[in-house]
Amino acid sequence: MNRIVLASASPRRKELLEQIGLTFQVCCSTCEEKSQGSEPSSVVCELSRQKADDVWQKEWEDREGLLVIGADTVVSFRGKILGKPKDEKEACEMLSALSGNVHEVYTGVTFCYLKEGRKMSHTFYEKTEVVFYPMDKEEIEGYVATKDSMDKAGAYGIQGRCAAFIKEVRGDYNNVVGLPIGRLYQEMKECFGK
């Protein structure tokens, strides 16, 4: 691959790709993301595919050696998908639910590339369990007041101040940040060599 395009506006995903030394451009998808599914793993796979496909369409002029990477992350608690909170009240409700409990974070990733002139699409997902310490009302409100909740699925960012309330991670930590960078590298190696 001689050109990599990340189909995501997330600064955290950009940082993770930079962290493992990849050179890439960013091109955000503008499609309306819609999933038919309700299973978190299917939803993130479908949405990552939609994002990658949308950017693949935009990059029609030069697809030789192009790899487009799409990704989508959701938080799931007791079978219910938690998206980004619409206001501080909802952020507090989400954190009250996660407090003292274990939940799952799913990230789906799609690669789009050409192989012998044909478009290939390769999708996978990673699941990570996250265990929260109990948070009391004051701690939840204090955290939400930092505004760190507002642009994040499940109303928290594991890499910020919320680290004080994370007891345990089981799986790829970076998957919770937004991109399973270990698995992504391994899948790239499998598809394209080193």
Add this chain to the structure above:
Amino acid sequence: MNRIVLASASPRRKELLEQIGLTFQVCCSTCEEKSQGSEPSSVVCELSRQKADDVWQKEWEDREGLLVIGADTVVSFRGKILGKPKDEKEACEMLSALSGNVHEVYTGVTFCYLKEGRKMSHTFYEKTEVVFYPMDKEEIEGYVATKDSMDKAGAYGIQGRCAAFIKEVRGDYNNVVGLPIGRLYQEMKECFGK
């Protein structure tokens, strides 16, 4: 507590304390750290205590409301403690051992503070398991060539380029970075309130 002193020169520990919003100073211990033990959990507890005690001695002028935090991290693989590699050859050997396997990271933390005029010392440790994907010779040498290995126990930094080779974490991720920030916050709350 009205003054917190981190007894560690590690920029990573400093970042983690800053991440949860604590205000503190840094004062490095200068004692020669020596452990009698061979059990990783005993070693990190003992060394964190030595570091905290050393800085506690230095801060003899004003101990009222003072909290000194000492910490020590080791990597353990099949019962053997891996320290910082002495050269690139040893870094490659360590990574060859960790490749495709699970190992443990231990961090010990000690708090020193006054309670009713008496010095109190509180020590705890966290253990995190880390699973590596298999790394081939080229990957190991490529990573060691980045120099990221040289100042780190076990010859890797989980927060750098090595993220490409981390399959799974089981426990506190930040414990592997050098400070179990979730547990530390909980222990502080327990000892001193919020």
